[in-house]
Amino acid sequence: MNRVVVTGMGAVSACGLGVDRLWEAAKNGISGVSPVNFLPSERQLVRQAATLSDEVVEDVWKGAKPRMQDRVTAIALAAAQEAVTQSALAADDFGADCGVVVGSGFGGAETTTRNMTDFIRDPGGRLDPMSIPKIMTNSPASWISMHFGTRGATMCISTACASATQSIGIAAQMIRQGMLSRCIAGGSEALIVPSVFRAWELLRVMTAGKCRPFSADRDGMVLGEGAGIVVLESLRSATDRGAEILAEVAGYGSTSDASDLLRPDPRGAHDSMVAAIRDAALDTSDIAYVNAHGTGTVANEVSESEALRNLFGNRLGDVLVSSTKPIHGHALGAAGAIEFIVTVKALRERLAPPTINFTSIDPKLGIDPVANIARAFDGAADACLSNSFAFGGINASLLVKRFAAPV
Incomplete structure (x- = not known):
């Protein structure tokens, strides 16, 4: 069976645009959590989340297509571009021997919310005609495939918080078995919008203070958004290209x-x-x-x-x-x-x-x-x-x- 290696990584997160920003924040303990305020009342008790900054969102949309894509797809494409650039994949490296496995738990939450609001205000009004393609959970995976011209297997794994991990694992398995030589894999999520945020708050799993994993005084999670994309390859594919190998996905x-x-x-x-x-x-x-x-x-x-x-x-x-x-x-x-x-x-x-x-x-x-x-x-x-x-x-x-x- 083929050994599977990582040759590229890309990220969009509350810590900023790019893997370097994410890692600097992670290793130095710099939180990307910031205030959010969706309800002009005391009913919203949780008023913080790890949201993307306006600057990051603006940069992401520069390379996207707002008429055709929800934000969940735009950030996935930005992360994928960083990963592909680092891996130094060329046009000939895509095609039928390259796949895409990118998961999402929710899909186009921003488009869904906008449509819902517009429909309530004017039931007979005109909604976004591209709503369905924007909302589809597989939209990030499909757009990445179209953007780079991959014709191998394209999948969207939607298993809540396990979506991206399973996506990377399944991509690695396909390469290991020889179904693909390389694969763009990961996950994307952009659901910090009023209705979804309120639903999470009502589930009573979010903290109104600070998120403190494993601490005796922990009392909940902090919601976040972003995308993480990696390029996986068989060892032969990577060495034949002379690619820098970042790590091996061994299990x-x-x-x-x-x-x-x-x-x-x-x-x-x-x-x-x-x-x-x-x-x-x-x-x-x-x-x-x-x-x-x-x-x-x-x-x-x-x-x-x-x-x-x-x-x-x-x-x-x-x-x-x-x-x-x-x-x-x-x-x-x-x-x-x-x-x-x-x-x-x-x-x-x-x-x-x-x-x-x-x-x-x-x-x-x-x-x-x-x-x-x-x-x-x-x-x-x-x-x-x-x-x-x-x-x-x-x-x-x-x-x-x-x-x-x-x-």
């Missing part, structure tokens, strides 16, 4: 809790990580860092902590664990790709980004994360896990390791 695992739509089961998260490690033919002793799902909600941390304890046992204290969601927000369908990119950067610099806003260890969790300040990897372990555990009981884990050329 992928995915499971289903099959129990509850909203409450996670630690067995599913544990088995997902085990599957990724087994797929990579590695051992838990090879893992230096885990980028946790780490939403900051009580239920998630109880489940994920138990899964990590069961996986690593007495060695858990030697493994660096952190959540970067307080920095870039929980970008839902894009979260896994944004965090995968952070994980690759962490691996390359051997530096675990911090869990900011952390105040105190919760004895019920038994997790002492990398708190507030980045920490260098210790020892010889040179592989990392990136986890996404979604509503619907869908779990996905990716294992990346430092690339070593075959002898």
